[in-house]
Amino acid sequence: MLAIIGGSGWSDAGLFEQTSQREINTDYGCCSAPLQFGHMQAAQRRSEALCYLPRHGGGHRIPPHKINYRANVDALAQAGVRSVIALNAVGVCHTRWQPGELVLPDQVIDYSWGREHTFADELEDFSSHIDFTQPLLSEWREPLILAAKRTATVLHDGGTYA
Template sequence: MSAMNGIDLAVIGGTGLYRIAELEDVETLQPDTPYGAPSGPVRVGRLDGRRVAFLARHGEGHSVPPHRVNYRANLAALHALGARRVVALNTVGGIGERFGPRVLACPDQLIDYTWGRIATFCEEPGSEVLHVDFGDPYTPSLRRALLAAAAAAGVAVVDGGCYGATQGPRLETRAEIARLRRDGCDLVGMTGMPEAGLARELGLDYACLAIVANWAAGAGPVADEAITFQDVLDNVAAASSGIAPLLRRLVA
């Protein structure tokens, strides 16, 4: 199987999402890019006969923290393999009342609170200067396709919401979450940017499927409840059962 013939969909997996078990005839690729190596190997296989690529954003052993992810290399590698649609799986905390643990959501807006990350392909001297439109940070047509696929698969997905992208790798204080709530954020994660902006610069269709792993600090019915990494993994595993059926519908 030659991955250079193009793929129907690329999926980037977040915390707790290190592979798509349903992929068949998987080929493992170790691409390099002008921006360095991606977070790990790209697994290209077939899902119901359609070609799908998967890349674990943090590496398959969760060895790359969010502020050290080579977002440019990840997207450049998928683009070079022929991907034109990218679904980002992001593990997040819930702020708004509709976004409790184990909820799947497809946000439509984004606020970037990160700092110090290389956020553009215009970084190197001589690069073309791109001023891309980013009013809708997630491609509306791919969002609609994701929601339609979820409905067809019988998978509940919340339509809309604002993703607040924070620096990490630490979780946020209660005061920070209160600020995000005032700013209009419904979800909080550490990897939404610069990934979405870079995808726009490459002309990729890009949408986020957020997996709510926990209530953010001070949110939810038990405001002082501590968050453990095991709770995050357990909730992601439970919520992820609907992802493969949804992706099958999407590529079909």
């Protein structure tokens, strides 16, 4: 199953038809909100079933530095999610990218600090190194690029999310 993690902009867009929701307990605490299950509303047809998680909780009440990312990821995994598309509204460093345009990043720099950021806190939990050379799943790149072209959405392919 695919999940979308989004903020208030996506929640307010009216693109998602919720059919159910589920609270999931995790070993990492509470996730941002109950997981919402339903379908994307498209012009011609409904999407396959998907899961939506409002990153900042209901009512946009959790600031970015307080989001329990480990609980969110664990809850999604427990719900059977295998792929995640995360939507983020962020500032940019390039003047060639304009407000309202989309960027499909291909790299990540993690500047987070002051919170737990790994699932392997204990040495006995450590089983292997994780390859981070291509941190974003390539199987979703082409469908997202094609969808942007079909809707005449300006999409920049490549960039670094930091």
